[in-house]
Amino acid sequence: MSTDVFTARGGHGPRPPLATRERVGAVTGYMLLVYRRTLRGTIISTFLSPLFFLLAMGIGLGSLIDERTGGVGGVPYLQFVVPAIVAMQTMWLAMFEATYPVMDYIRWSKLYDSMLATPLRVRDVMVGHIGSIAGRLVLATSVFMLVAALFGGFATWGALWCLPIAVLTGLAFTVPIFGFTATQQNEDGFNILFRLIATPLMLFSGTFFPIDQLPVWMQPLAWVTPLWHGVESARMVALGTVDPPWLALHTGVLLMFVLVGWVLCERALTKRLVT
Amino acid sequence: MSVTRPTVCGMANDVLLSASGLTKRFGDFTAVDGVGFAVRKGESFGFLGPNGAGKSSTMRMIGAVSPVTAGELRIFGQDPATNGPQIRARLGVVPQHDQLDQELTVEENMWVYGRYFGLSRAQVRERAVELLEFAQLTERAKDRVEPLSGGMKRRLTIARALISTPEMLLLDEPTTGLDPQARHLLWDRLFRLKRQGVTLILTTHYMDEAEQLCDRLVVMDHGRIVAEGSPRALIRQHSTREVLELRFDVDDHAEYGAKLAGIGDRVEVLPDRLLVYTEDGDTAAAEVHDRGVQPLSSLVRRSTLEDVFLHLTGRTLVD
Numbered sequence: 193m194s195t196d197v198f199t200a201r202g203g204h205g206p207r208p209p210l211a212t213r214e215r216v217g218a219v220t221g222y223m224l225l226v227y228r229r230t231l232r233g234t235i236i237s238t239f240l241s242p243l244f245f246l247l248a249m250g251i252g253l254g255s256l257i258d259e260r261t262g263g264v265g266g267v268p269y270l271q272f273v274v275p276a277i278v279a280m281q282t283m284w285l286a287m288f289e290a291t292y293p294v295m296d297y298i299r300w301s302k303l304y305d306s307m308l309a310t311p312l313r314v315r316d317v318m319v320g321h322i323g324s325i326a327g328r329l330v331l332a333t334s335v336f337m338l339v340a341a342l343f344g345g346f347a348t349w350g351a352l353w354c355l356p357i358a359v360l361t362g363l364a365f366t367v368p369i370f371g372f373t374a375t376q377q378n379e380d381g382f383n384i385l386f387r388l389i390a391t392p393l394m395l396f397s398g399t400f401f402p403i404d405q406l407p408v409w410m411q412p413l414a415w416v417t418p419l420w421h422g423v424e425s426a427r428m429v430a431l432g433t434v435d436p437p438w439l440a441l442h443t444g445v446l447l448m449f450v451l452v453g454w455v456l457c458e459r460a461l462t463k464r465l466v467t
Numbered sequence: 468m469s470v471t472r473p474t475v476c477g478m479a480n481d482v483l484l485s486a487s488g489l490t491k492r493f494g495d496f497t498a499v500d501g502v503g504f505a506v507r508k509g510e511s512f513g514f515l516g517p518n519g520a521g522k523s524s525t526m527r528m529i530g531a532v533s534p535v536t537a538g539e540l541r542i543f544g545q546d547p548a549t550n551g552p553q554i555r556a557r558l559g560v561v562p563q564h565d566q567l568d569q570e571l572t573v574e575e576n577m578w579v580y581g582r583y584f585g586l587s588r589a590q591v592r593e594r595a596v597e598l599l600e601f602a603q604l605t606e607r608a609k610d611r612v613e614p615l616s617g618g619m620k621r622r623l624t625i626a627r628a629l630i631s632t633p634e635m636l637l638l639d640e641p642t643t644g645l646d647p648q649a650r651h652l653l654w655d656r657l658f659r660l661k662r663q664g665v666t667l668i669l670t671t672h673y674m675d676e677a678e679q680l681c682d683r684l685v686v687m688d689h690g691r692i693v694a695e696g697s698p699r700a701l702i703r704q705h706s707t708r709e710v711l712e713l714r715f716d717v718d719d720h721a722e723y724g725a726k727l728a729g730i731g732d733r734v735e736v737l738p739d740r741l742l743v744y745t746e747d748g749d750t751a752a753a754e755v756h757d758r759g760v761q762p763l764s765s766l767v768r769r770s771t772l773e774d775v776f777l778h779l780t781g782r783t784l785v786d
């Protein structure tokens with residue numbers, strides 16, 4: 193970008209318009225400052241709690257299961273459960289990031305309003321914020337995967353694919369929930385979301401045991417939730433048991449959640465902010 | 468060499484802002500009901516009105532963030548429905564409630580906001596230093612925003628709005644909630660901007676603020692404009708030179724209204740006092756005394772915009 197453009201933007205008269213990259217970059221630049229400020233809290237919340245799961249489920253429960261049954265279908269329980277915990281912890285972070293902070297910017301601090309008073313548009317704000325959340329998911333998931341690897345949670349190098357799969361799973365939650373938040377007047381709805389949706393998902397999406405252990409009538413419920421698809425894909429790539437059509441189906445469902453969620457989200461956010 | 472451009476709607480070409488029949492509805496409720504005004508470059512123009520008059524709704528439409536329901540609005544000659552980002556690039560906005568990131572520092576708030584206008588990192592840093600100096604916040608540049616006083620936050624919001632060197636500054640109740648000293652400091656900064664040629668559009672429900680800052684203003688009530696003019700012209704047109712304020716030791720001041728009939732130009736009865744509108748307050752006070760009426764207190768003052776508002780709407784502005 194030439195200095196002339198910047199000079200003109202600080203002067204009178206019509207100003208050179210901003211490129212998409214600049215508009216989105218300005219929002220992510222802000223989010224970066226916000227994340228840096230909350231770095232310490234982030235490390236604790238996004239890192240320690242999945243670590244507890246790893247220790248309790250993978251190692252505690254795992255040694256018991258392995259002793260009695262020789263693992264799940266011949267796979268040590270730790271290696272069975274770790275890819276699922278990766279997807280699940282990304283889901284939690286993704287849900288959190290799309291609820292309270294978004295409500296804050298919409299309603300409490302109204303920082304979205306201050307952004308929209310500038311040349312930015314609703315879409316720029318949304319792309320910038322969701323992009324920043326994606327970045328945060330990448331970072332948190334990578335750190336957790338590294339720790340899980342040190343504990344022997346991964347069997348193959350293919351487990352590296354858990355990173356994009358977990359982030360895609362996260363976005364399949366972030367994007368629609370972002371839109372849901374835009375329709376809420378206060379945080380009451382979030383309680384329902386976390387207690388009545390996230391908690392059962394965590395327990396019944398094939399995370400800690402395969403869903404064929406569930407009563408038959410419950411199994412279809414797992415099929416329509418993003419977490420099961422994320423867990424199944426992550427497990428396939430980590431254990432080296434990739435079944436290409438199934439993997440394509442799972443990731444396709446996750447993509448659908450992102451894309452349909454995106455359309456609904458943009459509509460809800462515009463309706464909320466442009467009044 | 469000056470370039471002559473065609474005039475829009477018969478108005479001079481230095482009109483930066485014009486509206487006609489401007490209307491804003493929220494569902495069935497009409498918040499702004501067909502208002503019209505025009506503001507020229509370098510002017511400072513005010514919207515004066517009580518709570519709920521529709522000032523903020525009007526300002527948000529001018530700020531090209533709130534879609535116009537009906538009527539015509541042009542800012543820098545452009546239509547906010549189609550040229551929102553281009554218009555907003557040239558505006559500075561001070562919303563009614565500060566929208567600062569309380570957790571970030573003062574200077575970080577400035578930088579972040581400048582980037583939204585596409586300014587370079589070097590540019591926002593340089594502008595931030597100048598503007599924090601202007602807003603007398605240099606010492607606090609590296610402090611978090613949250614513990615700052617209301618006046619400081621307000622000054623920061625104004626400094627932030629100036630980061631992109633706006634040609635027009637929209638100020639929604641710039642000094643509401645500030646103590647007198649903080650208000651005077653802010654007024655002084657706004658005067659300086661005006662001298663630099665920045666067009667100021669502001670809302671207020673303080674008379675003294677309107678009289679201090681506005682070249683011209685409109686009085687709004689229930690979404691409509693009820694009067695327009697310079698503060699002095701409005702006072703001349705809708706009020707008298709002086710006002711005699713009388714308080715009595717009674718619950719209902721109305722009973723004294725009749726006793727004072729005929730003194731001055733007219734008598735206005737308020738719950739807690741009587742206002743006698745007159746060219747000469749002292750003479751009116753003497754007449755009151757001659758009628759044998761004994762007020763608890765009596766005060767002669769100049770007429771203000773408050774009196775204009777009272778006359779136009781029958782209500783006081785700040786209740």
Ligand SMILES: Nc1ncnc2c1ncn2[C@@H]1O[C@H](COP(=O)(O)OP(=O)(O)OP(=O)(O)O)[C@@H](O)[C@H]1O
Pocket residue numbers: 467493496497498516517518519520521522523524525563672
């Ligand atoms: N988003 C909205 N949805 C519904 N009604 C609204 C909305 N915004 C404003 N109103 C209503 O429109 C009317 C005018 O509000 P506005 O904020 O423009 O008044 P104001 O003159 O700025 O008042 P104040 O001095 O209190 O700031 C009010 O009755 C308000 O409740």
Ligand SMILES: [Mg+2]
Pocket residue numbers: 522523524563639
């Ligand atoms: Mg208002």
